[in-house]
Amino acid sequence: MHFFMILLKPLRQPRFVSQLMASILVGPTFLGSIFYWERDPFRWMNLFPYEQSMLLESYANLGVTYYMFLVGLEMDLSNLKHTRKKSWSIAFAGFFIPFVVGAILYFVPLVNDRPERDQNYVGALFWAITLSITSFPDVARTLSDVKLLHTELGTIALSSALITDILTWLFLVLAIVISDENLHSITLSLVPIFCFITVSFFGLHPLITWMLQHTKNKQGKFSNKLSDTLIYIILMGVAVSGFITDACGSHSLVGGFVFGLIIPKGEFAIEVMEKTEEFVSGILLPGFLICSGIRTDFRNLVKETKWSSVGMITTIATSAKIVSTLVVSSSFRMSLKEGLTLGSLMNIKGVFALVVLNEGRNLKTLNEVYMVVMVFIILMMTCLVRPILMLINCTRKHSSHSKLRTIQASKPNSELRVLTCIHSGQNISGIIHLLEVSNSTRESPICVFAAHLVELTERASAILILHDKLKTSTTPSLSQGKSQPDHYIFSAFENYKIGNESVSLHPLSVLSPYTTMHEDISKVAEDKAVTIILIPFHKQPTADGGLQGENKTIKYVNKNLLAKAPCSVGILVDRGLGSSKLSKSLSSDKLPELQLAMLFIGGPDDHEALSYAWRMARKEGVILTVVRFRPSIDGKNNENESCYSIKEDENKVEFDDDDYINLFRFKSMYDKSITYLEKRVKSSNELEKAIGELYSNFDLYIVGRGRGVKSPLTDGLIDGGDSQELGVIGDTLISSKFTAHASVLVVQQSASSEIMDDSLPPSESNFKQKKWASPVLNPEYEAKYGKEQEERLLMGRICRHGLHEESIKM
Structure with a gap:
C-alpha cells in the first residue's frame, strides 16, 4: 500500500486508490493467480491460504465496525440545520438520480451466455446505493488539494456530501434488513434495530454527555489518565453496539456507526479520533481491504463480460451525478x-463504497461479475476526479491580476482589514495586543479575520471543516462542533471586540496540509481583500528574553507566505508587547506611554512598516519614535546618497526614500506623539552599537524586512539561519541583549505589489531633502498639499481630543 501511495502521490490520488490497488494486487487477479503457490515447495509463499480465510473475514468485520464508528464520530447532525436550500437540492439530486440510474443499470446484461439470475433483486439496491455514495472526508481532502476549501463552492460541496452520506447510511441499513425475503424476518429485524437507534439517541447520548461533563476538572479538561479510561470505555461500547445490531439481524457496522453518531462532538470526540484513527485505518482497515481484494477477480472482467455493456454502464454511471448536479446548479x-x-466532487468514492458492495456480496444479492464491474467503476471515478478538477479550475484568475493592497497605499480613513493567523493559544496574546494598538476608530475601523490554522489530515479534522464552513458567522461560544483550542482562541478575540464598536470580527479555521497552508491563507486574504496578514514567529520567548522551541512547520508556512502573499505580511516576535502599560493606559486617566520605535533604513518594506507605525501613533498613550539611519562616508555627511532605488518595467520609476520621509514629516509635524530622528553611521557595526546604546528603551520595534535593499549600513549584519524571514534588522533586534525585553514586528510589503504611493505621484516628486531642508519650506509642496493637509490635521485634533466640530467653529 505504501508503495502505491508513493507512486501515486505526484498524481494527487487519495489513499483509498492506493489501498484498493494494493488489495487487487494481492488477490487472484495478480499475485494470487501464480500457480506455483499450489505446489508443496512453494505453498509457504501463499499469503492468504483458504484455511485462514475465516480468520481474515472476522478481522475484516472488526475493522469495518470501528471504521464506521469513526465515520459516525465525524458527522455532526446539528450542522444540518445550518445548511441552505441550494445544498439540500444538490444533495438530493446527486443522490436520488444516480440511485435510480444505478438500479436500472443493474439489469443490463453483462455476461456472455449469462445464466438465469437469482430472483433476489435486492442486488439492484446495493448497486444503486454504491453509485449514490459521496465520501465526505475525501471531498474535504480534494477541496483542500485544489484550493477550493475556503470558497462558496467548497461550502456547498461539503454540506451536500454530508447530506448524501447520511442518506446513504439510511438506505444501507434498509437494504441489509430487507435482504431476507421473508417478511416475518424483516419485521423481526426492523423492530429491534429501530429500538436500538431510539435507545441510543434518547438514552445513551444524554448519559455519555453527562458522564463527560462530570469528569472534567475545574479548567474544563480531562486528565491524561481519565481521558484514556474514557476512550477505553467508548471503544468497548463500539464492540457492544456492533454485537447488539448483529444479533438483531443487521450488521455490526450499523451499531458502530450509530454509536459514533451519539458521541458529543467537540474536544473529546476529536481526541478519540486522533488516538484511534491511525490504529483503525493503518492496522484494522487494511484487513478489510485485503479481504475485498482476494475476493475480487478482475480476470472475470476480461473473460466473461460484454465490453460494450461495461463501457456503456461506466459512462452512464460516471456522468449521472455530474448531469444531475449540472441541472440543479443551473437552476x-x-x-x-x-x-x-x-458534479465531479459528488462523484468521489471511498472505503464506504467498498463496504456497501461487500455487504451485498456477503448477503448473496450481488453476482461476482457485477461486483467486479462496480469496483472497476469506483476505481475509474475516483482516479479521474482530481485530474478533471485541476483541468476545470486551471483557468481561474490568480491573485496577480487582482488589486494588491498595502497600508501605504490605503486612504487615511479607510478600513484596515487584517488576517491574523493563530497556530496555538501561545500566539493569541501578542496578536491581540498588536491589534489593540492598531488604533481602531469610527473613522478608520479595523476588520479582523481571526484564522485558526489547523493541519488537515486524512480524516481527523472533518468535524472542524464542515462546522467552519457552515457556522463562520456564529460566535465562538455557540460553536458546539469546534475543538477546545478553537473555542479558546475565538473567545479571546471575542473579548477583544467587546466594547469596541469600531472592530468587526470574523472567526474562521484554515484547514490545510502544512505544505500548502500558505496557499490557503493567501486565498483567504485575496477573497477578503485583506490589507495585512499578521503571523507569529516560529519560536517562543523565554523568561530572560531569549527564544526557544523552534517550530519548523510554522517556519515553513511563514517562509512560503512571505513569497506568495497577495498583501503585506507582518511577523510578530512577541515578548509581552508592553501589555502592562497598555492595560494601565486603557483603565486609568493617566496615560503611561507605550514606546514604539520604527527603525528606517529604506525600501518598500520600510515604507510599509512606517505606514503601520504611523497608524499606531494616532492611538492615545502610544509614543512613536522614528529613527532614520543614513550612511556617513569618512565622517562627512553625504547628502546625495540614496539608500534604496528600484526600476519597474519600462517606466523606470525611481522611488526615493527622501520623498516618503518628507511626506511623513510634513503630515506629522503637529503630532506631539511622534518624534523623528536621524542618525548617521559609518558601518553595520556602528548601526548595531547605536541601536543598543541609544535606541534600546522601547516596548515594540517596527521594522521592514528589507527585501531587495542593498545598503552599506547592513552589509556586515548576519542575514540567514533560523531568523532569515526577519531580515537583517529584525534578526539583529531579536539577537541583541539590549533589546531582549522588547517585541519586534517585521513588515514586508506584498512581494508582487506595485511599489507606489498613490498619494505621492513619482512624476511630481520634487521635494527632496537635497533641495529643501524641510518640506515646510518648499513652496511647491505647500501650494499643492498645504490646504488638504491643514484640513486633515484639524480633523485629527478633533478626533484626538474629543472636540466637537461645532465648538471648533465657535
Whole structure:
C-alpha cells in the first residue's frame, strides 16, 4: 500500500486508490493467480491460504465496525440545520438520480451466455446505493488539494456530501434488513434495530454527555489518565453496539456507526479520533481491504463480460451525478464551470463504497461479475476526479491580476482589514495586543479575520471543516462542533471586540496540509481583500528574553507566505508587547506611554512598516519614535546618497526614500506623539552599537524586512539561519541583549505589489531633502498639499481630543 501511495502521490490520488490497488494486487487477479503457490515447495509463499480465510473475514468485520464508528464520530447532525436550500437540492439530486440510474443499470446484461439470475433483486439496491455514495472526508481532502476549501463552492460541496452520506447510511441499513425475503424476518429485524437507534439517541447520548461533563476538572479538561479510561470505555461500547445490531439481524457496522453518531462532538470526540484513527485505518482497515481484494477477480472482467455493456454502464454511471448536479446548479444560476466542479466532487468514492458492495456480496444479492464491474467503476471515478478538477479550475484568475493592497497605499480613513493567523493559544496574546494598538476608530475601523490554522489530515479534522464552513458567522461560544483550542482562541478575540464598536470580527479555521497552508491563507486574504496578514514567529520567548522551541512547520508556512502573499505580511516576535502599560493606559486617566520605535533604513518594506507605525501613533498613550539611519562616508555627511532605488518595467520609476520621509514629516509635524530622528553611521557595526546604546528603551520595534535593499549600513549584519524571514534588522533586534525585553514586528510589503504611493505621484516628486531642508519650506509642496493637509490635521485634533466640530467653529 505504501508503495502505491508513493507512486501515486505526484498524481494527487487519495489513499483509498492506493489501498484498493494494493488489495487487487494481492488477490487472484495478480499475485494470487501464480500457480506455483499450489505446489508443496512453494505453498509457504501463499499469503492468504483458504484455511485462514475465516480468520481474515472476522478481522475484516472488526475493522469495518470501528471504521464506521469513526465515520459516525465525524458527522455532526446539528450542522444540518445550518445548511441552505441550494445544498439540500444538490444533495438530493446527486443522490436520488444516480440511485435510480444505478438500479436500472443493474439489469443490463453483462455476461456472455449469462445464466438465469437469482430472483433476489435486492442486488439492484446495493448497486444503486454504491453509485449514490459521496465520501465526505475525501471531498474535504480534494477541496483542500485544489484550493477550493475556503470558497462558496467548497461550502456547498461539503454540506451536500454530508447530506448524501447520511442518506446513504439510511438506505444501507434498509437494504441489509430487507435482504431476507421473508417478511416475518424483516419485521423481526426492523423492530429491534429501530429500538436500538431510539435507545441510543434518547438514552445513551444524554448519559455519555453527562458522564463527560462530570469528569472534567475545574479548567474544563480531562486528565491524561481519565481521558484514556474514557476512550477505553467508548471503544468497548463500539464492540457492544456492533454485537447488539448483529444479533438483531443487521450488521455490526450499523451499531458502530450509530454509536459514533451519539458521541458529543467537540474536544473529546476529536481526541478519540486522533488516538484511534491511525490504529483503525493503518492496522484494522487494511484487513478489510485485503479481504475485498482476494475476493475480487478482475480476470472475470476480461473473460466473461460484454465490453460494450461495461463501457456503456461506466459512462452512464460516471456522468449521472455530474448531469444531475449540472441541472440543479443551473437552476440556482451557477456557472457551467461551478456545476462541473460540483458534479465531479459528488462523484468521489471511498472505503464506504467498498463496504456497501461487500455487504451485498456477503448477503448473496450481488453476482461476482457485477461486483467486479462496480469496483472497476469506483476505481475509474475516483482516479479521474482530481485530474478533471485541476483541468476545470486551471483557468481561474490568480491573485496577480487582482488589486494588491498595502497600508501605504490605503486612504487615511479607510478600513484596515487584517488576517491574523493563530497556530496555538501561545500566539493569541501578542496578536491581540498588536491589534489593540492598531488604533481602531469610527473613522478608520479595523476588520479582523481571526484564522485558526489547523493541519488537515486524512480524516481527523472533518468535524472542524464542515462546522467552519457552515457556522463562520456564529460566535465562538455557540460553536458546539469546534475543538477546545478553537473555542479558546475565538473567545479571546471575542473579548477583544467587546466594547469596541469600531472592530468587526470574523472567526474562521484554515484547514490545510502544512505544505500548502500558505496557499490557503493567501486565498483567504485575496477573497477578503485583506490589507495585512499578521503571523507569529516560529519560536517562543523565554523568561530572560531569549527564544526557544523552534517550530519548523510554522517556519515553513511563514517562509512560503512571505513569497506568495497577495498583501503585506507582518511577523510578530512577541515578548509581552508592553501589555502592562497598555492595560494601565486603557483603565486609568493617566496615560503611561507605550514606546514604539520604527527603525528606517529604506525600501518598500520600510515604507510599509512606517505606514503601520504611523497608524499606531494616532492611538492615545502610544509614543512613536522614528529613527532614520543614513550612511556617513569618512565622517562627512553625504547628502546625495540614496539608500534604496528600484526600476519597474519600462517606466523606470525611481522611488526615493527622501520623498516618503518628507511626506511623513510634513503630515506629522503637529503630532506631539511622534518624534523623528536621524542618525548617521559609518558601518553595520556602528548601526548595531547605536541601536543598543541609544535606541534600546522601547516596548515594540517596527521594522521592514528589507527585501531587495542593498545598503552599506547592513552589509556586515548576519542575514540567514533560523531568523532569515526577519531580515537583517529584525534578526539583529531579536539577537541583541539590549533589546531582549522588547517585541519586534517585521513588515514586508506584498512581494508582487506595485511599489507606489498613490498619494505621492513619482512624476511630481520634487521635494527632496537635497533641495529643501524641510518640506515646510518648499513652496511647491505647500501650494499643492498645504490646504488638504491643514484640513486633515484639524480633523485629527478633533478626533484626538474629543472636540466637537461645532465648538471648533465657535
